[in-house]
Amino acid sequence: MKRLILLLLFPLILIAQEPQTKLLYVEKIEGIPFEDVKVLLKTALDGKNMNVLEVIDISQKPKMTVFYVCNLSYGEKILRIFPQFGTLAPCRIYILEKEDGSVEVGYINIPNLVKGFKKYFTPEVVKVFLQADKDIKEAIKEVKGEF
């Protein structure tokens, strides 16, 4: 019954809002073991001033870890105007070992989030959100050895 209600609500959300794609941004990291990705990602995020406040191992089978990440100066600029967004803080970035040995890394799709709130956000807030997104993507690239 609950699933039916949710399925009925989904088109309503689409009608009422700008068309959006996924809520999650996902990348695949191949050729690097899970434990190495875990260490490399923490180091890369720290290097981008995305401070890792907490690392929680969610499960062992499959291996999954969540990083709780925060940049205080970004937080200050966003929450001063839109305090509700503290509910998305600290930003959660997960890594998940897939059956083929690759590692999936994902976090909330920030550009889509910005699109959803574009009528309300100031240009400064948009800039901060997109800079945070860029920092995280660069950290992932660094883990992959692409940066």
Place this chain on the structure above:
Amino acid sequence: MRALIAFLVGVIIALSLFHFIRYYFGNPFRLMFYTVEVQNKGFDETLKKLQEKLNANGLKVIRVLPLSKALEARGVKDFMNYSIVLACDIPGKEKLLSKVPSLTNLIPCSIAVYEDKEGVKLTAMKEIVFLAEESKKMSEEEIKLVIDTYRTLRKTLDEVRQ
């Protein structure tokens, strides 16, 4: 004449329904966040009561992040009182999160406690946006677990508000 009246009533109902949908789902803040304004309590008292009520209602508190204190330590003096309570450490989350990773944004939950010009407020996320996108991957029990957790969270926020 009767047909015309029926048509006009239908149009009015359709427009009302459309307005309701636009009002409720068209505002992303209303769709995504649940906010309550706390009555007759200061920031510190609210923060303490929130933690007590969350633990009492089975939404175990994991950590409190005193954001305004951290900013103050960095020299930012004019930021509102602000803390983030990380809670909802519910049993069974391991299997659920590895199956539906986007739910890491909901579980554990973050509750923003802040004091703006109007007073102390509490904000939590709503689960509906994530469930609308992910429910196809989830079993009835898993959907129920998330809905029940967030229903209890909203009830807890209402208890703290009074």
